[in-house]
Amino acid sequence: MKSSSLITRLMAGTTGPVIVVCLAIIALWYVGAFFLNAPFAREALARADEAYTFSDLLQRTMNEERPVLPSPHQVAREIYETTVLKKPTSNRSLIFHSWVTLSSTLLGFLMGTALGIVLAVAIVHSRTLSRSLMPWVIASQTIPILAIAPMIIVVLASIGLTGLFPKSIISTYLSFFPVTVGMVKGLRAPDPIHLDLMRTYSASQAQVFWKLRWPSSMPYLFASMKVAIAIALVGAIVGELPTGAVAGLGARLLTGSYYGQTVQIWSALIAAAVIAATLVTIVGIANRAVLARMGQSE
Amino acid sequence: MKAGAPQLLYPAAAIALVALVLRASLDGPSVMATVLAVAAGLLVLAGLVSLWRPRWQLLLTGVAAHAAVYILLAELPEIAGRAGLGFWCLVIAAWLTAWAFVQSLSEMRTEGRAASRLFGVIIPALFGIWCLILWELIVRGFAVPAVILPAPSAVWERILASIPILWADFQQTFIKAVLTGYAIGCLSGFAVAILADRIPFLRRGLLPIGNLVSALPIVGIAPIMVMWFGFDWPSKAAVVVVMTFFPMLVNTVAGLAASGAQERDLMRTYAANYWQTLLRLRLPAALPFIFNALKINSTLALIGAIVAEFFGTPIVGMGFRISTEVGRLAIDMVWAEIAVAALAGSAFYGLVSVVERMFTFWHPSYRS
Structure with missing residues (x-):
């Protein structure tokens, strides 16, 4: 029963x-x-x-x-063999490749979020910027930015920049657009009544920003960070394609497709999915913690 | 706030004045002895007069900045690669003046909808044009190697010179792969959403998974699709189908829940059956959500098709061209391809927005 x-x-x-x-x-x-x-x-x-x-x-x-x-148990066995049985430092270990991708994702995501916030603050405080730059930020969302990933990698390599940084540039580039758009919306979210109240307190622009605009933009920031971190991971994976497949999940996908190693492709895909889900979940948890601390609930 | 624009004109005029005594090119005479002196004079004059008579500021700064930059561009071939400090000072002064011009433009009060819409186009257009101008001046003035960054004019010439190639790539990637995949993906996402709406069990099971999948790096399935469907466009269309399916599913399911309880009750009092309620009430109410998915998908589809081509194609297609031309260090061709992709992406998005406006004219966001 x-x-x-x-x-x-x-x-x-x-x-x-x-x-x-x-x-x-x-x-x-x-x-x-x-x-x-x-x-x-x-x-x-x-x-x-x-x-x-x-x-x-x-x-x-x-x-x-x-x-x-490949059948699911083959993929599961491959993942088990390349994570548990291999040393994490060996370049046959999935953990090693996941870490390479994850590190450039995180670096790119942090830089992209910082850049996006700075740009949004500038746009909200300058009428000229908001009227001249904002339409371009929105229009740029319709452009397949990922297409330039190989070019950025090669160009940066030609001036001597290789490794982690060029890949995270792509993640930065991809992740700052959603943050900018979301934060502009968020920083403009306070009610006119509240803005007027701040005026009656004769609050300075900085005070209005820190005490009113910034707190009220938090839900928007987290919503756009969820999008940004997912797209930063995509950027990092695609950024690994043109580097000649040295390391990372993108490299695993590329070598797998060159040599017909389907099991390897699928295990890299599963690893990417797990990373994406984990990252989005972490942002979600941070979101809930911050909002709870601020006395708001979803 | 009113003081913002003129403040920029002090440094602009001062820098233009200083530029007069500096060299125009590294080994040439000073700016005063060349045509660039006219540009400097214009900038100084515009700055001083508009500080004295603010009423004329808009006209003067606009004319001076654009005339000056025209002279700078015309003189560029002479001093390309060995531009001197005077030249760069003039560039900065022209840019500051143009910024002051845009600033006073955007602070102008507009009356009527047509005027404000016109300003909404002109201001960002000016910004874009000035970005291109600065790009051109910097790249050619410093003689940046074309391998790193080609000048916009070089990209434009490349576009004009290789229209047949670009058109073939566009056909292969956009018309065949993107449009086919987009249509199949959106329609099947929509169909499954209706099915999920009929069967609540399926909805509760599919929705969390759909939300999760939307965050996954789906482009990663590209090598698998290439393996299954071959090198030609069907494999790219398959990637696009998978990428567009989930946003459509999630958004349509959310949209179908968007109609109010009152309206649904009203349909009940009319004794409307499921399909009648769906067609007359819930689908129209879901339209904003569906169009949102269509817009998101228009971007995703192009990205999916281009990235899938990095994994193998016949010798045509935008992604193929980008990756091979990068390998040959023909960066101007890459930029030409990117320009086409940007144009196609924006046009596609714009088209969906126009259709959205036609169908959801009743939505509050369009009526204000």
Whole structure:
């Protein structure tokens, strides 16, 4: 009785459905792996010139060396082998590559957020800037900025800058736009009544900023930081593509696609997904903590 | 606040005055002996007269700044690469004067909607043009190697010289990959959203996952898609489909919940069934959300297609061109390709916005 009520409670919330959908995705993944790998496996078995059963075929599709679609347990095994069994300093370790990508993501995200906030403060306080620069900031969102990533890498390399910095430049570039747009909105969010109140206190511009505009922009800052950190990770991964695939998750994707190592591609993808989810969650937790500290709740 | 603009004119006039005695080029005569003296004179005159008679400031600064910069650009070929301190002082003075001009423009009171809309175009356009001018002056004045940063004029020449290549790339990437993928991705996202709306269980399960996936670096699936669908455009379209699917799903589901309880009750009193309520009430109410997704996707689609081409293409396409020309250090061609991508992206976004305005004219954000 009790267990059934637990199940109904689970299914009524979001946890149950999410688990069911996740299981369905994994099941679909297995089915897909079977059908996508079957033609090749059938051919290979036929070449071996022995009678084979369905279970042989199934066995083979699930454990192909270079499958079209690796099965989930292959990816899981690869991730386990490259994280737990390899030393984190070895360049075959997924942790090593994830760290390379994560460090340039974080550096780029910090620089991008700082730049975005500074730009937003300038735009909010200067009418000229707000009328001349702001339309460009908005228009620049419609431009596929990621396309210039390879150029930035090569150009910076030609003037002697390599390694972490050029990649984080791309992350910076990608992540400062959402922060600027969000912060301009946030810094303008205070009610005119509150601004008038500050005036009656004869508050200086700096006081208005620190005591009214800055606090009221916090929800906007965190909302745009969530977007910014996700896009900073994309920037870091794409930034690793043209460097000749030295290190990082982007390099893993590229070498995987060169040498047909699908299992490696999928494990790099999963690692990227885990990093993205973790980063966004951390920003979300910080958001809740700051808002709670300020006496606001979502 | 009124004092803001003239304050910039003191340093502008002073710098222009100082420039007169400095060298125009590293080994040439001083500015006073060249045509640049006219530019300096104009800047000094405009600064002084508008400080004396503020009423004329708008006209004088505008004319002086643009005439001066025209002279600077005309003289540029003579002194390219060996520009002297005098030249740079004039550049700074012209820029400060132009800034004062834009400042007084943006502080002007506009009457009527047409005028304010015109100003809304002119001011950012001036800003953009001045950015291009400064870029041109700095790159050619310092003779920055074209490998690092080509001048806008060089990029423009490259665009004109390689229109057939650019057009072929545009067709391959935008018309084939982006538009196909965008249409399939948005439509399937929409269809699944309707399905999720019919089945609440599916909605509760899919929505958190959709939100999570929206934050994931989906471009990473590009190598897999290239492996599955081959080197040509279908693999790029597949990446675009996956990238555009989730924003559409999440936004449509949110939009379908946007209609008010009162209106839904009203539909009930009309004995409207599910589909009638959906078509007459909930979809129209969801339109702002759906268009938001369409706008987000218009940018994502182009990014997805270009990045997917970094992983392998036939020998045509914007992403392919960018990565190979970067390898050959033909950076002007890369910039030409980026200009086309920017233009295509903005035009696509603009088109979606126009359609949005036509369909959601009732929304408060357009009626004010």
